[in-house]
Amino acid sequence: MGTVHAKSVDPEDTEEEKARVDLQGLKAQVQRVHVSGLGRTKDDLIIFSVRDIFEARDFQSVILKIHEAKTKLAGLGCFKAVDVVIDTYDGADAMQDGIQVTFEVEELNLIGLRVNTAIGLNEGILSGGGALRNVFGRGEEINANYSHGTKKTTSFAINFVKPFHNECKTKFSSSIYQSCVEAGWAGYKEVDRGLLLGLAFSAAPNVTQQLVLDTAWRQLSCLSKSTAFAIREHCGHTLKSAIRHEISIDTRDDNIFPSDGQLMKMKNEIAGFGGNIGYIKNEASWQSNVPLPFNVVAQASLSAGHLFALNSKGTSICDRFVMGGPMTMRGFQLGGIGPHSDTCAVGAEAFWCGGVHLYTPLPLLTQGTFTDRFRVHMWANIGNIGDWKMDGSAREKLATLVRDMRLSYGAGIALNVAGLARVELNYCLPLLSKRGDKLQHGVQFGIAADVL
Template sequence: MRAPNLFGRGERVQIEYSHGSKKTSNFNIGFIKPFRGRHRSTLTTSIFQANSEWPTSGYKQLERGLLLDLGFYSAPLLKHNIQWEANIRDLSVLSKTTSFAVREQAGLSLKSSLRHVLSVDLRDDVIFPTSGSLFQLTSEVAGVGGDVGYLRNDFFLQSNYSIWEDVVLQGCLAGGHMSSISNDMKIGMSDMYYLGGPLSIRGFDMRGVGPHSERDALGAMSYWSAGLHLFTPLPFRPGKGGFGELFRTHLFVNAGNIGNFQLAKSEDLLERLKNNVRLSYGLGIALRLGNMARARSELLLSVYFR
């Protein structure tokens, strides 16, 4: 449910609610207020509840929280988001076979964090870009209250090049590292990095790469991933200029690694990053779903390098 232009100055309220077959319910109530001026500032306030289940990690989580977000531009294409998020999380085991390493983290935790997101988006399209780049850098400090504390930095880079008519080469690189800020504060499983699955390294199970305990993925404090993608029209261009433009042939190579890498030990860092690298490659068909997302059907091969 949306109420646009609520008070006549661009304000809007959005309410989303879902009820699952397992008697779980999620909701998000948001108030968005834009401001006039050259910085194009927008203030967003939201209250949310979210249920999530992670069978590959053996746990489920109920999260309730509050998010304040101030977005603005310091330059025409340089966007900043300054956020404060506070949430209460209830982590519980998913089955009787959940490992002890997961069970000992069950219970309530309170997280309060400050986050800064810097982004530059020069792409000509969000779903199937033909040119331009996207860069995003996220820095987060948790421990401004609560019992969860860490310093976390993530980056994401995507570049697109049109090498022929409607043939686009896309390169992606992402990575992140986090560290504890206090021995009295913890880092929970839901804060860790995970790798594997269709959104990171295709061909591996969701969260299938990295440290495990009795088949439960535990996550890690550092990761990197890279991808090279080639998008082309469908062979023989069926439906050219119409329905066929929603589809692309997709060839890809993905690689990445995850672990508890120590950045201070530079002599061992490159060796650790190269060890146990996972790689997958394949081809498929990508479908454009409006301006929101894309779906894929793929045939692939996965390789594990020790």
């Protein structure tokens, strides 16, 4: 058996003492692959993950193929650790350049417990639950989760996830769930109980897609005696059955503070295959980031949506769009833009909004692990919302979209929270608004995962 020894190189060594090895010139061929530590995981899944190693014919290719195989094994959802040992092969049919590769794996425990934190719509969420992992030997998982938010948002779900381990990374999921949300900006409480069936896949690099069948029994109730009559009309029970397609193209170098790249999202939903709710709903968003001198990053973003109610069925207040909040249209309260009845936001069938930012690191401070989490930014937001009738010429349609638009600007500090969300503390100056809008002059605090 051969053994490879390595030692660190002193940077003060002379160039003559340093040797450069051409790994492509070293002939090597893998004759045997052994995987130790297997229990529940199926053999065919392991063979699929490591079979490409046998195609390598030089040492560099062997190393690259082994790295690819290790990445595949680690991504199966079956193992908590994967290690690799490379040695010479000394079997009866050993060749002069024969190699044996051993993958030492440690399977996930069948039963696991989880406690996580997450970020919702301007609130923190604590969740916990248990899971049965790698149940049938191919990375399947059955889990149950309960979550509770700081604004009384609660949810409970039992989920089953089945990965298919193909080139498109296809994953099937199903969920039985119940969720409760208090929409304080509109004065109602929503309780959903339903079934979700999803199929997620990636057909190209940086592109993810998902098909979802969502069947939900929804119950709306008033939050208080002051809830407007326009909201009370929608209270009660509705049944929604919808098919939704989502696609995301993300080439950014970071989710929270990107310095380069773009993000494009589209979501299209059709409801009305069952129940008493029917509509076609389309949403799209775009973000672009451009690096500038002196570590400054310019960002532009745009978002829009449209809801079209089917004649045979109607929509609910919870299906309509609302606008305003500390992480979207800054300078306005959550749901503070658009049609209101008394103090309750009734939403609208269409909206558009955009934003521009200039980000820079904290000035006069040495950049390091902690300070890299902060950014100073100047921003401006613009947008509009309404039940528009898009008739007439292109100029008339454009005039309809920009009539009574809102505009705000300001500056503040943003914090990256563990790469999952961001916190902002801004000083806001609303410039254009409409009577009835709820403004937020001065300091505004916000936290969210999705930011405009």
